[in-house]
Each structure stands twice: as structure tokens, then as C-alpha cells.
Amino acid sequence: MEQRKPVISVxxxxxxxxAEAKQLAEEVGFLIARADAVxxxxxxxxxxxxxxxxxxxGGGLTIGILPGxxxxxxxxxxxxxxxxxxxxxxxxxxxxxxxxxxxxxxxxGTLTEMAYAFDLGKKVFGLKSWDLEKVGVPKNLYIPVKSPxxxxxRAIEEAKRVRA
Amino acid sequence: MEQRKPVISVxxxxxxxxAEAKQLAEEVGFLIARADAVxxxxxxxxxxxxxxxxxxxGGGLTIGILPGxxxxxxxxxxxxxxxxxxxxxxxxxxxxxxxxxxxxxxxxGTLTEMAYAFDLGKKVFGLKSWDLEKVGVPKNLYIPVKSPxxxxxRAIEEAKRVRA
Amino acid sequence: MEQRKPVISVxxxxxxxxAEAKQLAEEVGFLIARADAVxxxxxxxxxxxxxxxxxxxGGGLTIGILPGxxxxxxxxxxxxxxxxxxxxxxxxxxxxxxxxxxxxxxxxGTLTEMAYAFDLGKKVFGLKSWDLEKVGVPKNLYIPVKSPxxxxxRAIEEAKRVRA
Amino acid sequence: MEQRKPVISVxxxxxxxxAEAKQLAEEVGFLIARADAVxxxxxxxxxxxxxxxxxxxGGGLTIGILPGxxxxxxxxxxxxxxxxxxxxxxxxxxxxxxxxxxxxxxxxGTLTEMAYAFDLGKKVFGLKSWDLEKVGVPKNLYIPVKSPxxxxxRAIEEAKRVRA
Numbered sequence: 001m002e003q004r005k006p007v008i009s010v011x012x013x014x015x016x017x018x019a020e021a022k023q024l025a026e027e028v029g030f031l032i033a034r035a036d037a038v039x040x041x042x043x044x045x046x047x048x049x050x051x052x053x054x055x056x057x058g059g060g061l062t063i064g065i066l067p068g069x070x071x072x073x074x075x076x077x078x079x080x081x082x083x084x085x086x087x088x089x090x091x092x093x094x095x096x097x098x099x100x101x102x103x104x105x106x107x108x109g110t111l112t113e114m115a116y117a118f119d120l121g122k123k124v125f126g127l128k129s130w131d132l133e134k135v136g137v138p139k140n141l142y143i144p145v146k147s148p149x150x151x152x153x154r155a156i157e158e159a160k161r162v163r164a
Numbered sequence: 165m166e167q168r169k170p171v172i173s174v175x176x177x178x179x180x181x182x183a184e185a186k187q188l189a190e191e192v193g194f195l196i197a198r199a200d201a202v203x204x205x206x207x208x209x210x211x212x213x214x215x216x217x218x219x220x221x222g223g224g225l226t227i228g229i230l231p232g233x234x235x236x237x238x239x240x241x242x243x244x245x246x247x248x249x250x251x252x253x254x255x256x257x258x259x260x261x262x263x264x265x266x267x268x269x270x271x272x273g274t275l276t277e278m279a280y281a282f283d284l285g286k287k288v289f290g291l292k293s294w295d296l297e298k299v300g301v302p303k304n305l306y307i308p309v310k311s312p313x314x315x316x317x318r319a320i321e322e323a324k325r326v327r328a
Numbered sequence: 329m330e331q332r333k334p335v336i337s338v339x340x341x342x343x344x345x346x347a348e349a350k351q352l353a354e355e356v357g358f359l360i361a362r363a364d365a366v367x368x369x370x371x372x373x374x375x376x377x378x379x380x381x382x383x384x385x386g387g388g389l390t391i392g393i394l395p396g397x398x399x400x401x402x403x404x405x406x407x408x409x410x411x412x413x414x415x416x417x418x419x420x421x422x423x424x425x426x427x428x429x430x431x432x433x434x435x436x437g438t439l440t441e442m443a444y445a446f447d448l449g450k451k452v453f454g455l456k457s458w459d460l461e462k463v464g465v466p467k468n469l470y471i472p473v474k475s476p477x478x479x480x481x482r483a484i485e486e487a488k489r490v491r492a
Numbered sequence: 493m494e495q496r497k498p499v500i501s502v503x504x505x506x507x508x509x510x511a512e513a514k515q516l517a518e519e520v521g522f523l524i525a526r527a528d529a530v531x532x533x534x535x536x537x538x539x540x541x542x543x544x545x546x547x548x549x550g551g552g553l554t555i556g557i558l559p560g561x562x563x564x565x566x567x568x569x570x571x572x573x574x575x576x577x578x579x580x581x582x583x584x585x586x587x588x589x590x591x592x593x594x595x596x597x598x599x600x601g602t603l604t605e606m607a608y609a610f611d612l613g614k615k616v617f618g619l620k621s622w623d624l625e626k627v628g629v630p631k632n633l634y635i636p637v638k639s640p641x642x643x644x645x646r647a648i649e650e651a652k653r654v655r656a
Binding site for chain 2: 561577578579580581
Binding site: 088092109111116119 | 578623
């Protein structure tokens with residue numbers, strides 16, 4: 001078999017996402033697709049929808065790991081809705097499925113995902129997201145980045161590292 | 165956006181699967197891919213692995229919804245491992261993610277999935293699997309079929325019906 | 329520490345449960361409490377509610393493992409609602425939490441629970457429930473019983489066996 | 493029926509918990525029991541075990557919502573182990589099951605639980621735990637307290653408020 005493609009999860013705000021966050025997410029999604037990686041996310045709107053939209057523009061594959069029981073709750077840019085019906089407990093699956101995680105903006109749901117990542121020793125690359133250095137999360141787990149390009153390049157590099 | 169592809173889940177025995185069951189599963193997987201549908205399954209070996217192998221021969225996309233916490237437990241023909249870490253509670257997700265389900269052979273794990281499908285009013289097309297007519301499951305939920313071709317044609321037809 | 333009390337899960341129909349099934353369930357619940365065991369169940373109505381009602385009459389402790397996100401969906405005889413919000417995937421937890429399982433009546437949800445039990449090698453004692461001998465489930469896993477008394481005595485005996 | 497007892501979940505470090513944290517947890521557990529509330533937790537060691545130990549000294553009931561598949565992984569002071577087998581996705585259940593939450597010390601797993609609480613609008617009373625004011629969590633969600641007594645009194649008050 002050929003090697004499996006890396007999976008990058010994009011996490012972040014849904015209804016509360018700012019226009020800027022969505023623009024960043026769309027560019028992140030586009031670059032993930034161009035790097036030939038699979039985009040996973042929670043499948044809903046806001047940052048998740050923008051990232052999926054970008055990934056489809058980039059010709060990529062998008063997986064939406066939904067909290068509810070209806071595949072139609074997926075945003076229109078999700079190729080494969082995973083219908084968990086386990087509510088926000090699915091946040092753990094969004095993180096576990098990823099080789100590396102990119103956080104953009106985001107509220108408490110995003111914070112559960114970041115903490116799950118740290119608990120598993122997985123790196124999160126953050127764009128305008130929770131400033132967790134202030135509460136002592138070390139720089140080798142939570143890495144603030146400056147641009148979508150930096151986020152995706154470092155996430156892909158990390159995915160290669162964990163797969164090796 | 166274009167229409168999402170139908171998702172067909174293939175369920176069945178893992179370690180206990182017979183050579184015949186695996187051959188049927190491989191043909192089922194191949195035909196799912198040729199029908200331009202996505203194959204979902206539990207991601208492990210036996211019927212699941214054979215179905216994924218067939219789907220890749222057919223040029224399709226394979227999703228493995230894993231019970232454990234390590235993507236490397238996926239069989240080598242899974243394109244995207246969904247790492248649930250929720251053990252056999254993931255059986256519910258395998259069923260919920262599908263538009264229609266094909267059961268081949270299978271033991272008690274497969275029986276949980278069939279019962280989840282019936283509970284949701286989803287149809288299961290059975291190839292040499294549990295003979296549930298004997299315990300009163302109606303013919304509009306559990307439909308014994310005679311060949312991989314019949315299984316896939318009817319599952320695709322059902323997927324179109326539920327999406328309409 | 330003293331020894332933990334045995335946990336017996338009662339599974340069975342909710343809205344569809346017959347008056348007879350509910351009467352059997354109430355007696356089963358009562359006898360579980362009198363045997364100084366803890367009653368676990370899915371926490372909703374029908375067989376689950378009747379079993380909890382009986383257990384409270386017998387002075388016992390009742391645990392309701394709920395599918396939804398609101399503790400108020402528990403029936404009024406549940407002492408401790410476990411709020412899973414994982415929908416019917418919680419059926420696996422109802423089974424895993426039990427030392428032995430008693431099934432009364434029941435539809436497809438109950439069938440998922442019985443199959444989970446068999447998959448784990450756990451015994452199910454059945455009162456007017458699915459007739460799974462017809463599809464080959466062996467007598468050491470699925471044991472039809474004739475009365476609430478027989479169900480509870482054998483379930484308690486089994487709980488002692490698995491704890492030893 | 494009589495009113496259900498309040499459920500207070502105690503969250504915090506397991507293997508990493510300090511002696512001081514365990515002492516605080518034991519007192520918290522004791523006071524929860526004396527307030528006639530049920531103690532829920534993740535069922536393992538460290539803060540969880542100390543809280544359960546205190547609750548049993550106080551004559552209370554302890555529920556351990558376990559991540560794994562074996563009830564024997566519960567600490568010896570758990571009365572009823574809930575065997576989820578959904579790994580750390582069970583953190584969401586620990587939070588959802590509670591009327592109010594007390595956090596003591598704790599690492600990333602505890603942070604997932606705190607964030608789940610905030611996402612649900614549930615209050616967390618913190619004893620020597622994450623200093624989340626620094627990252628903007630408002631005082632009506634995360635309430636630092638000074639002693640086990642203050643933690644339990646305020647948690648019980650909150651439980652009464654949400655039940656009203």
C-alpha cells in the first residue's frame with residue numbers, strides 16, 4: 001500500500017467566529033489541501049466551515065466529525081460526515097484522529113480540544129486562539145504561529161514526525 | 165456544492181471471518197467503489213479489511229472508524245482512520261454514518277450494529293449473516309441478499325432513497 | 329474497604345413495554361434491592377422505570393445511565409442519573425457496568441444491549457424477551473428464565489461468580 | 493418521590509496530585525457527604541481517590557465514572573463504578589452528571605473537564621487549580637475558593653440553584 005495521507009484537524013469557534021478568523025481558516029484549509037493532507041474538523045459552521053471551504057477550493061478531502069445524529073448538520077463543504085451522536089464528547093475524536101492540530105480563535109469547546117491534545121502529547125498550532133502560555137502550557141505543546149502558512153507548514157512537518 | 169457521495173457501511177466478522185466471507189466482502193467493497201460511494205467500516209481486519217481492499221482496487225475512498233486509540237490498528241487499506249477510543253461503542257457510529265448497511269457473516273459485534281440500524285429504521289442487506297427473520301425482524305429492515313452485486317445495488321438504491 | 333455491592337442491569341422496552349413486562353420488571357427491581365445489589369438501567373421509562381420503582385420499594389439504590397443531556401429525563405425512581413449525552417452508544421455502558429444482566433421484553437435497543445453482553449462474554453437472563461436460541465446464541469450466554477425470582481437469583485449468583 | 497440528592501463532581505490530578513491536593517480532596521469529599529450530596533468523579537487515583545475516601549468517611553455515596561473497561565480500575569472507595577470504556581471522552585460525562593464541579597489541582601485532563609463545564613454554563617469552584625482568570629474565563633464560571641469548606645458550601649448552593 002501507499003502511505004496514508006496526514007490528517008490535520010482544524011478547531012475553532014463556530015457561531016462566535018469573527019470574519020477574520022474565518023478568513024484565516026479558509027486559507028489554512030486551502031493550504032492543508034495543497035499539502036496533500038486530509039482536513040478533519042467538527043463538521044459544523046464558523047471556523048470549521050471556512051476551513052472545509054478552503055480545502056475544497058484546494059482540491060482536498062474534508063471529514064466532519066459531527067456531534068449530532070443527522071448528517072445534514074454538516075456544513076456544505078464536508079465530503080464525509082462522521083455521525084457520532086455523542087455530542088461534545090466527539091471533541092476527543094477530532095483530536096485523536098489528527099496527526100497535528102491547528103486552532104483558530106475559539107471558545108470553550110475549542111479549549112476542551114486543546115486540552116485533549118496536550119493530554120495526549122499532541123501539538124497544537126494556534127492562530128489568534130487561547131493564550132495558554134499565560135497558564136503554563138509549555139511551548140513544545142502549544143505553539144502560537146503568525147500566519148496560515150506557518151501553521152500549515154509546521155503542522156505538516158509535525159505530522160511527518162509522528163508518522164515516522 | 166455538488167451532492168455528497170453516498171456512504172455504505174460494511175459490517176461483519178473480524179478474526180472469525182471465513183475465507184468465503186472475505187471474498188464476498190472484497191467484491192462488495194469493489195462494487196461500492198465502482199458505484200462512486202464511500203465505504204465506511206470498523207477499520208479492523210477480516211470482513212472489514214477485505215471490503216477496504218476491494219474498494220481500493222475499485223478506486224474508492226475508505227473510512228475506518230476504529231475502536232481504539234492508535235491509527236495504526238487500521239487495516240492497510242483504510243484511507244482515513246477515525247480514531248474514536250470509545251471501544252465498541254463506536255459500533256453505533258459505524259451505523260449512524262451510513263446511508264445503508266451491508267452485513268457479511270459476523271458475530272455479536274455485528275449483531276449490535278444490525279440492532280442499532282433497526283433501532284434507527286435503517287436497512288441492513290445481509291450476505292450469509294445472522295438469520296434474523298427467525299426472531300421476527302421484518303423484511304423491510306433486514307433484507308437477505310444472494311450476491312455482492314445484489315447487496316450493493318440495493319444499498320445504493322436505498323442510499324438514494326434516504327437522501328432524496 | 330468492604331466489598332462493593334453487585335450491580336445488576338435491567339434492560340427492556342421503554343414506550344413499547346406491555347403492562348405484563350412492567351409488572352415483571354417491578355418485581356425484578358424489588359428483588360434486586362432485597363438481595364442488596366445495585367440496580368443499573370438506561371434511566372428512562374417502561375421496563376426501566378418499573379424496575380427502578382420496584383428497587384426503591386425494596387430500599388435499594390438505582391442508577392440511570394441516560395442517553396441525553398438532561399438529568400430530568402430520568403424516571404422519578406432513579407437515585408443517580410448518569411448524564412452521558414452519547415445517545416444510544418450509552419447502551420454499551422449499561423452492559424459494561426453490570427455484573428449480570430436481566431432482559432425483560434424489549435425491542436431493538438434491548439437487542440443491542442444483549443449483543444454487547446454476549447460480545448463481552450456476559451450472561452443475560454431473559455424474561456419474555458428476544459428468543460435468541462433460534463439464531464444460535466448458546467445457553468451459557470442467553471438464559472431464558474421463568475420468573476423474576478429465578479432471574480434475580482441466577483443474576484446474583486452470576487455476579488458473585490464474576491467477582492470471585 | 494423525594495427529591496434527588498445533589499451530585500457534586502470532584503475533578504483533579506491523578507498520578508501527579510500532590511500530598512496537599514489529596515488532603516484538600518479528602519476534606520472536600522467528607523464535606524460533600526456531610527451535606528448529603530452524592531460524590532461523582534473519574535473513579536481513579538490521586539484527587540479522585542482522596543475525595544472518595546473522604547466521602548466514605550462522611551458516610552456518603554461515591555460514583556466513579558471510569559475511562560476503561562474494567563471495574564477493578566476503580567479506587568477502593570468507589571461504591572458504584574460506571575464502566576464507560578470510552579477513554580477520556582468520559583470526562584464530558586463526569587461534568588454533565590454534576591450539578592456543580594469542584595476542581596483541585598489537576599493537569600490537562602482536568603482542563604478538558606473545566607472547559608466542558610464552561611461550555612455547558614456550569615460553575616467550577618477551584619482549589620489550587622488552573623488559574624484561568626489569566627486567560628479570560630469570567631468569575632461567574634470559574635470561582636477560585638480558599639478552602640474545602642468554601643468549595644463545598646458554594647457548590648451545594650449552586651446545586652440547589654440549578655435544581656430550582
